[in-house]
Amino acid sequence: MAKYDLRLDLHFAALSDPTRRAILSRLARGKASVSELAAPHDMALPSLMGHLKKLEDAGLIITAKEGRVRVCELAPDTFVPVQDWLSEQRAIWESKLDRFDDYVTNLMRERSQ
Amino acid sequence: MAKYDLRLDLHFAALSDPTRRAILSRLARGKASVSELAAPHDMALPSLMGHLKKLEDAGLIITAKEGRVRVCELAPDTFVPVQDWLSEQRAIWESKLDRFDDYVTNLMRERSQ
Numbered sequence: 403m404a405k406y407d408l409r410l411d412l413h414f415a416a417l418s419d420p421t422r423r424a425i426l427s428r429l430a431r432g433k434a435s436v437s438e439l440a441a442p443h444d445m446a447l448p449s450l451m452g453h454l455k456k457l458e459d460a461g462l463i464i465t466a467k468e469g470r471v472r473v474c475e476l477a478p479d480t481f482v483p484v485q486d487w488l489s490e491q492r493a494i495w496e497s498k499l500d501r502f503d504d505y506v507t508n509l510m511r512e513r514s515q
Numbered sequence: 516m517a518k519y520d521l522r523l524d525l526h527f528a529a530l531s532d533p534t535r536r537a538i539l540s541r542l543a544r545g546k547a548s549v550s551e552l553a554a555p556h557d558m559a560l561p562s563l564m565g566h567l568k569k570l571e572d573a574g575l576i577i578t579a580k581e582g583r584v585r586v587c588e589l590a591p592d593t594f595v596p597v598q599d600w601l602s603e604q605r606a607i608w609e610s611k612l613d614r615f616d617d618y619v620t621n622l623m624r625e626r627s628q
Contacts, residue, residue: 407533410530410531410533410536411531411532411533412531414527414528414530414531415527415528415531417523417527417600418523418524418525418527418528418531419524420520420523420524423523423600426604427603427604427607430604430607430608430611431607431611432611476608481601481604481605484597484601485601487536488594488597488598488601490540491539491540491543491594492594494540494543494544495543495589498543498544498545
């Protein structure tokens, strides 16, 4: 079984909300201030800040003060842990299909003898 | 902004738990009965059934009675919505890098003139 990875719990939980996914998509285009991030969302600022805190606590984004403005950007390699987990599942799945291929090939070989 | 996709909420939330991820990894190897899935986990059966229900409600697994045994397997294209979302973010990110490349190339061209 794969080593237990707390980051994956936090990353997947952070990604389970549409506002947080929209914020990450916006940040994939480049860094943005909190008010730029808030603009497309019909949401009180404290709620939006709550989402940003969850993304920051999960290690998905970095925030920093630039003068009087708080600016957010994607953390380096933001989606790598989640992508790695998915790739691992695909590898397990494909090795199962390979074993099934081998089984069918052997079966056909035996029958043709 | 990407169309809001309730499945993504459910899939990411389902994936945010280590027991549920371990169950999915096990099922990537092939279908299994509830007791086979329970074996590696030090957990009361009702708790494990709760995890299976969450995976089934999210559409990540399918369960069916085979005689007296309940058997679970991965739903078809289990990880496709999550993988598609990640690929979309990568595409946004890469198109940003391309624009930055163009910007630097143009800047160098202007300076060399």
